[in-house]
Amino acid sequence: MALERVFLKATCGQMRVIEVILASLVIVFALSFANLFAVTPTSPKYEVTELEKLGYNVLYDLDKQGLLPRFVYSEDWSNLKAALRISLPIDVYFNLTVYDLNRTQINDTPIFYGDASAFENSKNVASVTYGLVGHDSYNPRILVLQLVRG
Amino acid sequence: MRRLIVQKSGQFVIIAVLMIALMIISIAPLLHRTVTYYKHEPWEEYLALIGSIELNSERLVTLSLANYTQTLNQDILTENLEKWQIDTMKIYSGHGISLTYEAAYLNHSWKKQQSLSVANVTFILDIESIGLEGYKFTVVELLNLTIIAIDESNILVSVKDENKAPVTDLEVGNFKVIDADTNSTIGLEQVISDYDEKEQLIYRLVCNCTVPTSVIVEVWSPENIHAIAKYSL
Numbered sequence: 001m002a003l004e005r006v007f008l009k010a011t012c013g014q015m016r017v018i019e020v021i022l023a024s025l026v027i028v029f030a031l032s033f034a035n036l037f038a039v040t041p042t043s044p045k046y047e048v049t050e051l052e053k054l055g056y057n058v059l060y061d062l063d064k065q066g067l068l069p070r071f072v073y074s075e076d077w078s079n080l081k082a083a084l085r086i087s088l089p090i091d092v093y094f095n096l097t098v099y100d101l102n103r104t105q106i107n108d109t110p111i112f113y114g115d116a117s118a119f120e121n122s123k124n125v126a127s128v129t130y131g132l133v134g135h136d137s138y139n140p141r142i143l144v145l146q147l148v149r150g
Numbered sequence: 151m152r153r154l155i156v157q158k159s160g161q162f163v164i165i166a167v168l169m170i171a172l173m174i175i176s177i178a179p180l181l182h183r184t185v186t187y188y189k190h191e192p193w194e195e196y197l198a199l200i201g202s203i204e205l206n207s208e209r210l211v212t213l214s215l216a217n218y219t220q221t222l223n224q225d226i227l228t229e230n231l232e233k234w235q236i237d238t239m240k241i242y243s244g245h246g247i248s249l250t251y252e253a254a255y256l257n258h259s260w261k262k263q264q265s266l267s268v269a270n271v272t273f274i275l276d277i278e279s280i281g282l283e284g285y286k287f288t289v290v291e292l293l294n295l296t297i298i299a300i301d302e303s304n305i306l307v308s309v310k311d312e313n314k315a316p317v318t319d320l321e322v323g324n325f326k327v328i329d330a331d332t333n334s335t336i337g338l339e340q341v342i343s344d345y346d347e348k349e350q351l352i353y354r355l356v357c358n359c360t361v362p363t364s365v366i367v368e369v370w371s372p373e374n375i376h377a378i379a380k381y382s383l
Contacts, residue, residue, distance in 0.1 A: 133210045
């Protein structure tokens with residue numbers, strides 16, 4: 001009780017406490033600010049998972065906009081390649097192959113971007129399979145998108 | 151209690167404690183983000199997969215309805231559903247996907263002032279690889295054509311989808327007008343879209359002659375779903 005009274009009434013050293021609080025605030029704000037610009041490293045362990053997620057999301061977004069079935073069923077491979085290049089980050093290389101249900105390749109020209117050696121040498125090549133039901137009639141297509149970071 | 155309120159010497163300590171607590175709370179989200187940055191969330195990569203199956207199943211119902219309204223083949227929906235059920239397993243082999251349906255409905259009500267073509271399917275999706283079981287989603291596709299009024303050479307119609315939202319971008323090629331008495335086709339000069347307070351968007355079909363008292367209007371949506379409405383004065 002006596003100690004409490006002393007503690008509550010003691011006024012000397014207040015400036016030190018203010019200094020500590022201000023210093024702590026500066027550190028917190030500095031950390032928060034630095035966090036905004038932090039470039040977090042990619043994990044080799046989850047690299048393939050991250051690329052798979054990216055691949056699924058890109059194909060799904062293009063499908064939702066109606067671009068994917070339009071380009072695939074009209075066999076407009078150049079526009080499909082352009083759409084993928086726009087949608088994927090610049091350092092992600094891709095190779096898309098379109099098959100029918102019997103796994104016969106449909107695209108006669110490669111839908112490819114990047115360095116071919118990156119696909120051969122990298123240990124982290126992600127492969128995403130995506131299905132389309134048809135455009136005017138029931139005619140499924142299988143899209144296999146391979147992704148690798150360049 | 152009174153003593154505590156009256157005393158002023160401890161106020162500074164309380165403020166200091168509150169500020170330290172505030173700082174700890176501010177740092178907590180930063181620490182949480184750092185700790186969980188590499189935490190693997192298996193759901194995230196499958197959300198687009200589930201979305202793609204839903205989207206393509208919806209498209210299957212649309213193209214089945216379009217086919218049904220062209221051919222009136224009542225089996226087309228179940229045929230397509232059964233094929234899609236097998237093919238999803240083939241396409242996504244390795245995921246343990248099973249797509250089934252529990253109710254499939256296909257119908258049309260034509261040659262009335264308010265006509266419609268409709269399909270309704272409830273799907274059940276299981277994905278073994280992520281432990282997803284019994285995920286149900288319902289797809290409804292509908293095209294509603296209503297002849298609102300006839301005025302000399304103009305026919306006012308509204309075309310709506312399953313959400314009662316107007317179907318946009320319809321042109322002369324999407325409509326056909328027939329004299330119900332003689333069964334002859336009436337030429338369309340142009341299709342003008344107008345705003346209507348009640349219907350939101352209506353189409354004014356401008357014919358090349360005076361519209362007869364009994365008329366049939368046919369419409370094909372951009373997805374090629376067909377509907378036929380009839381209007382008699």
